[in-house]
Every structure is written in structure tokens, then in C-alpha cells.
Amino acid sequence: MRAAREEFDVLVVGAGCAGSAVAKRLSDQGLDILVLEAGDWVTPEMRPKTHLDWEARARHDFNPRPSVRGWDGDYPVTARGGNPIDAFIYAAVGGSAVGYGGHFWRFAPSDFRAQTLDGFGVDWPIAYEDLAPYYDLNEAEMGTAGLRGDPTGPPRDVESPTGPIPIGRLGEKWVDGFEKLGWYWWPQEQAIISEDYRGRKACTNRGFCTAGCPHSALAYAEEIYLAPALRRGAELRTGAHVREVTVDADGNARGAVYYDRHGQLHEVLAKVVVVCANGLGSPRLLLMSTSPRFPDGLANSSGMVGKNLMTHVQTMVIGHFEDRIDAHQGAWGGAVATRQFYDGDPKGDFKRGFMMAAMRGYPPLTTALQVAPWGPAHHEAMERHLNHEGVIWVCGDDEPELTNQVTLDWENTDAYGLPGVVTDYTLSDNSRAMSKQMVARASELCEAAGADSVRDLGFDTLLGWHLLGTVRMGDDPETSVVNADNRAHDVPNLYVVDGSSFPTGAAVNPTNTVQALALRAADRILAAHAN
Numbered sequence: 001m002r003a004a005r006e007e008f009d010v011l012v013v014g015a016g017c018a019g020s021a022v023a024k025r026l027s028d029q030g031l032d033i034l035v036l037e038a039g040d041w042v043t044p045e046m047r048p049k050t051h052l053d054w055e056a057r058a059r060h061d062f063n064p065r066p067s068v069r070g071w072d073g074d075y076p077v078t079a080r081g082g083n084p085i086d087a088f089i090y091a092a093v094g095g096s097a098v099g100y101g102g103h104f105w106r107f108a109p110s111d112f113r114a115q116t117l118d119g120f121g122v123d124w125p126i127a128y129e130d131l132a133p134y135y136d137l138n139e140a141e142m143g144t145a146g147l148r149g150d151p152t153g154p155p156r157d158v159e160s161p162t163g164p165i166p167i168g169r170l171g172e173k174w175v176d177g178f179e180k181l182g183w184y185w186w187p188q189e190q191a192i193i194s195e196d197y198r199g200r201k202a203c204t205n206r207g208f209c210t211a212g213c214p215h216s217a218l219a220y221a222e223e224i225y226l227a228p229a230l231r232r233g234a235e236l237r238t239g240a241h242v243r244e245v246t247v248d249a250d251g252n253a254r255g256a257v258y259y260d261r262h263g264q265l266h267e268v269l270a271k272v273v274v275v276c277a278n279g280l281g282s283p284r285l286l287l288m289s290t291s292p293r294f295p296d297g298l299a300n301s302s303g304m305v306g307k308n309l310m311t312h313v314q315t316m317v318i319g320h321f322e323d324r325i326d327a328h329q330g331a332w333g334g335a336v337a338t339r340q341f342y343d344g345d346p347k348g349d350f351k352r353g354f355m356m357a358a359m360r361g362y363p364p365l366t367t368a369l370q371v372a373p374w375g376p377a378h379h380e381a382m383e384r385h386l387n388h389e390g391v392i393w394v395c396g397d398d399e400p401e402l403t404n405q406v407t408l409d410w411e412n413t414d415a416y417g418l419p420g421v422v423t424d425y426t427l428s429d430n431s432r433a434m435s436k437q438m439v440a441r442a443s444e445l446c447e448a449a450g451a452d453s454v455r456d457l458g459f460d461t462l463l464g465w466h467l468l469g470t471v472r473m474g475d476d477p478e479t480s481v482v483n484a485d486n487r488a489h490d491v492p493n494l495y496v497v498d499g500s501s502f503p504t505g506a507a508v509n510p511t512n513t514v515q516a517l518a519l520r521a522a523d524r525i526l527a528a529h530a531n
Contacts, residue, residue, distance in 0.1 A: 008034040008235075010525065011256055011270035013242050013285065015039075016095020017511055018498040018518040019276035020225035021138070023234050025522035033234035034268060036258055039073030039091035040238045041222070042098045047212025055365040058211040064088040064099050072239065072261065076412035076420030077280065079461075081404070083427045085311050087464035089278060093238060094222035096278060097511060100465075101209045101333045102190040102218045103357065104144050105508035106135050109154055110343065114397070114504045118344060120351040120430075121400050121504040125475045125484035128154055134516035142219040142515070143197045145334070146189030152339040153186075162194040165203060165334035169326040170390045174336050174358035177449030183340045188357055191219040191511070192331050208363050209332045218331075221515070240266075241416050244289040244298075245273055245494065251293050253494040259416045272529050274495045276518070279309065279467030282500040283406045284421050286471065286481075299471075299488035299496070304481050306406040309423060310469040310505040313354070313396035313431045317439055317456040318362075319446030324387050327361025333393070335359050341441060342507060350433040354396035354507050356442055358449075361389040392445060394438035397507040399428055400469050427459060435459050466510050471500040485524035486517065493529065497521045 010026055012019045015037035027033050048054035048062050059068075066074035066089060073091030090096045109128040114120040136158055146160035164187035167175070178185040192209070195202045203217040216223060230236055239261030246254040246267070255269035275282050283306040289298035297305050337357040344353045362370070364386055372381035409420040427435065443454045474480025477489035482501055488494040497518050499510050506513075 006268050008032045008268065008270045010034070010272045010274060011036065011268060012274045012276060013245070013256060014095065014276035014278070014281065014498070015093045015222065015226055015236060016276060016278060016498070017097050017221040018514050019274070020094070020221040020229070021515045021518040022274055022276060022497055022522045024225040024229040025519050026525065027229040027232040027234040029526055033229065034270065035226070035234060035236045036240040036242055036256065037073070037093050037236065037238050038241050039071060039093060041093045047214070049206065049208070049212040049214050054211050055363050059365065062099065062211070064090060064096070066091070072415070073241070075284070075414040075418065076409060078409055078412060078420065078422045079425075080422055081425040083425055083459060083462050085423045085425050085462045085464035087280065087423060087467065089280060089467070093226065093236070094220050097221055099210050100511060102192045102331065103333045103509040104139070104142070104189050104191040104512045106154055107506045107508065107513050108152070108342070111504065111506035114352060118351045120397070122474065124503045125473060131513065131516045131520060134519045135512060137519055138512060138515045142191045142224055143193045143200060144189055145192050145194040145203070147187050150186045152184060152342060160189060161197055162202070165190060165192060165194050165331045166205070167335045168330045168360075170360060171335035171358070173321065173325060173449045174390065174445070177445045178336070178338065180448040181445065183338055183445070185336045185338045188334055188337045190331060190334050192334065193217050203331055205330045207328050207330060207332060207360060241414065241418060242285055243418060245275065245285065247291055247293060247298070247491070251491060253491050263416060272493045272495065272525055274497055274525070276498045278498050279470050279500045280406055280421050280423070282496050282498055283470040284408065284419070286496075287408050288418065294490070299481055299490045299494060301490050302478055302481060304472055304479065306470050307402045308400035308469040308472055309404040309406055309425060309467070310398040310400055310502070311425065311462055311464050312398050312466050312505055312507070313427065313435050313438065313459070314463050314465070315394060315435070315439065315457045315459055317392045317394060317442035317446060317454060318389050319392070319449065319451030320385065320389050320453045321450055322388070322452055325361070325390060327387050327390055328363065330360055333357060333359050341437070345434070345437060349437070350430045351399070352397035352507065354394055354434060354438050356445065357393045357395070358445065359391045359393060361387065361391055390446075390449075392442040394442050395507050396431065396434045396438055398505050399430055400472070400504060401428060406470050423464075425462065466499065466505065468499040468502040468505045468510060471496045472503050473501040474503060485528070486521040487524070487528070495521055495525060
């Protein structure tokens with residue numbers, strides 16, 4: 001057995017959606033790549049949907065909250081603020097998308113110019129056209145189900161690899177509601193294949209995709225991107241808890257120091273370092289990487305590392321229908337969606353806007369915990385609600401604010417003595433005004449679709465599915481951390497490539513954009529460091 005190599009062309013920290021895409025793109029060009037990941041592989045046996053008690057497993061062993069799940073790669077996350085964030089992060093090969101549902105939107109061209117168009121947040125230093133070819137590439141690699149021609153979507157040169165996921169009986173009800181209201185709708189695009197594609201089997205409509213797809217109709221980055229990179233010679237080290245990114249005397253990134261799963265300390269060297277550790281993990285690592293040259297954290301001369309945390313203004317609105325609606329069948333998110341209210345409020349109560357995804361219903365245990373009390377009334381409540389409810393997920397644009405932030409938590413450390421993080425988040429007045437309209441419009445849709453009652457989950461605790469903005473991209477080194485190529489202003493061979501680099505978050509799921517940015521950044525790395 002050969003000794004582990006300790007010098008590489010590129011070091012990638014994090015094997016999630018972004019890190020996996022970067023690793024494959026660069027390994028395809030023959031570069032020597034090392035990927036460090038604190039977590040481990042998620043085996044089929046770990047995915048809840050491969051077991052009969054899948055819903056209990058999804059709430060415990062596979063729970064998206066680190067404090068509940070307690071995997072070896074986790075670090076503590078403490079939520080504070082007026083609207084504390086219920087952070088959704090997985091320390092795993094594949095990153096947090098090992099538990100995603102596969103909504104796979106592109107940002108609209110206007111999302112890159114929110115300040116210019118609406119006086120909201122800041123503009124991106126790139127435009128939609130810069131990402132368009134990488135969206136095409138990513139969707140072809142991941143395999144998506146959808147339909148080109150969405151009149152509110154960006155122009156597209158190619159059709160989705162497979163057609164839309166069937167919307168089912170509940171989807172037909174949602175369509176009826178949209179039509180009655182005169183609102184635009186379109187089939188939801190997903191990273192799920194509706195027919196066999198590149199050796200993967202089509203979706204069989206088992207539902208509740210976030211608990212794991214038994215045969216990978218749902219695209220997982222570790223299978224699509226990372227596994228081919230490893231076959232091309234890239235190296236992956238799991239159980240690698242990075243303590244810091246090191247720098248040389250000239251202020252260039254030198255490599256990283258990390259603890260292995262046995263607590264042994266190692267140092268690796270690389271010509272280029274790429275941090276892909278998500279909206280909490282990337283600022284955490286930069287803030288831990290202090291030195292005489294960077295006393296406030298690596299690449300943090302602007303003081304912006306950890307600032308501008310965004311998580312979308314999002315909640316669930318649930319409509320109850322008298323008749324059974326087959327809510328358990330089909331991809332969890334795979335029905336229909338609208339951007340009817342995406343471009344703002346006609347009355348001017350708030351800036352920017354939101355989308356609505358009209359989806360399937362909740363599974364039995366989740367339904368029971370929400371509406372069925374223990375005791376004599378339990379069965380009656382379950383009979384009334386289970387398979388009689390449909391969910392509308394509403395997601396609004398979230399303005400970046402300095403007061404919403406991620407900081408190190410030295411009072412709560414991981415198993416290696418490294419700090420956890422504190423998230424501090426409070427909804428802005430703009431977000432509060434938007435949230436009221438989101439629930440009102442979704443309730444209106446439920447009623448138009450035939451629901452006889454409507455409830456919602458509110459915003460007191462925010463769904464932390466999309467953790468964005470904490471290592472902002474921009475042209476000005478005084479107000480941003482990385483440039484338009486995801487390259488740190490302060491450190492010429494350091495890149496940060498994940499949702500943390502988003503200047504604004506749009507009002508749709510970020511995974512497709514995270515991966516498109518990663519593929520583009522990989523090409524920029526090749527161009528800048530070819531010699």
C-alpha cells in the first residue's frame with residue numbers, strides 16, 4: 001500500500017454538492033485533487049426509506065439537526081435571535097443534500113440585479129448569462145425532470161433530460177385552484193428522473209424523498225460527481241476535521257491542518273485551496289483560521305465573514321380536503337409551482353417576492369405529531385387528516401443584513417475541541433410583510449383548490465434549509481469576501497464555493513445554482529492556475 005500523498009494541486013474542503021462538482025471538474029483535467037470531509041459516506045442502509053420504520057429513523061438517526069442526529073462529523077449549532085434558525089445541515093459525503101427533496105430551480109435573471117431593480121440587498125458581480133451554460137451542464141449531469149418553456153423562467157436552450165414527474169390527483173386539485181384564481185403555474189422541476197437515465201432507474205413514486213431515494217432516481221452529488229472524480233484519481237479522506245487553512249509568509253494559502261477520526265493531527269499542502277463547507281461551515285473554518293497576518297480570520301479584512309446570513313422567508317401552509325387525495329404518492333415536491341408573486345408586491349408593502357410550490361401531503365408520523373393528540377381522539381384525528389392534506393411550501397427572498405450572522409461558539413465544541421457556531425437571526429420588517437402575504441396567498445390557493453380548512457407552521461422558528469450569504473461574493477474587497485470567480489480578495493489561491501458566496505438568495509431552492517457556480521469556479525481555477 002502506497003503512503004498517503006501530502007502535496008496536491010488542489011485541496012477541496014467539503015464533499016457536498018459544491019465540493020463534489022469542483023472535484024470532478026478539476027480531476028477531469030488531470031489535476032491531483034484531495035477532498036477532506038468531516039463526515040462519512042451515507043450507505044443505503046443509512047437512508048431511512050430503505051427500512052419499514054423509515055419515518056422514525058428520519059426523525060432520529062437521520063435528523064437534519066446535528067444536536068439530534070449526533071454523527072461523528074457534526075459540530076454544535078446554537079440558534080439565537082428573534083427568529084432562531086432550525087439549521088438543516090449534514091456532515092456527510094454528499095453534504096446536506098443527502099436529505100434534500102430535489103427541487104431544482106434556476107435563478108431568474110432579475111435575481112442577480114436585485115439592488116439595481118428593486119433597491120434590495122446588493123447586485124451579484126455576475127449575471128444569469130454567466131451561469132447559463134453551467135446550469136445546462138449541471139442539469140444534464142444530475143438528471144432532471146421538468147418542462148422547458150416556463151414563461152416566468154429564464155430562457156433555456158435545452159429541454160430537461162426527462163419529462164415532468166406526474167402531478168397526481170393532488171396536483172390536479174392544485175391546478176384547478178390556480179386556474180380558478182387566474183394564476184400562472186408550471187410543473188415543478190426536480191433533480192429526479194421520470195424515466196431511466198444514464199444507468200439510473202426512473203422514479204417509482206414512493207414519496208417523501210427527503211428520507212432517501214431507495215434507487216437514486218433522486219440525484220445525489222456524491223454519486224453523480226464525486227464517485228467519478230475518485231475513479232479518475234482524486235482522493236477522499238473522510239472523518240477529516242479541518243482545524244484551519246494554513247498560510248505562508250506571503251499570505252498565500254498553504255494547505256490545511258486537520259484531525260483524523262482518531263484525533264491525530266495532519267497537515268496537507270496544496271497549490272490551491274477550495275472551501276466548500278456550506279453557509280455555516282465555510283465561515284466557521286475561515287474564522288478559525290487565524291494567524292498574525294489574518295488575526296480576525298482568513299480572508300476577513302472586510303469583516304464580512306459570517307455576516308449577511310440568509311435562510312429564505314419560508315414556511316408550510318397545509319390545506320385539508322374532505323375526499324382522499326393520494327397525497328402519499330409521488331415525489332414529495334413534484335407537483336406544480338408558481339412565480340406569480342416573484343417580482344414583488346403590487347401594493348408596495350415589501351420589496352422582491354416569493355414563489356409557491358404546491359406539493360404532496362405529510363407522512364403518518366409527521367401528521368400525527370401535528371394534529372393527532374394522544375388518547376381517545378387520536379384515531380379519529382388521523383382518519384380525518386392522513387391522506388386528506390396537501391402542503392404548499394412558500395419561499396420568499398431574504399434580504400442580507402449584517403445583524404444576521406454566524407459566529408464561533410467556543411463554549412460548545414466538537415469532539416476535537418473545535419468550536420461550534422451560533423446563528424443569530426431576526427426577520428426584517430420587509431420579510432415580515434412578505435411573510436403575511438405568502439401565507440395569505442397560499443391559503444387562498446388552498447381554498448380555491450377545494451380545501452375546507454387551512455393551517456400554517458408560522459415563522460417563529462425559521463426553516464434553515466438554505467444557509468446562504470456568509471462569505472459574500474462581490475467586486476469591492478471592502479464589502480465582500482470573494483470576487484466574481486469565488487476567489488478570496490485577500491488570498492489569491494483561496495476559493496470559497498458554496499451557498500455562502502451568494503450576495504442574495506433569490507426565492508427558490510439554491511442547489512442548482514450552488515453547483516452551477518461550483519462548475520464555473522472550477523473553470524476559473526483552471527484558467528488562473530494553469531501554470
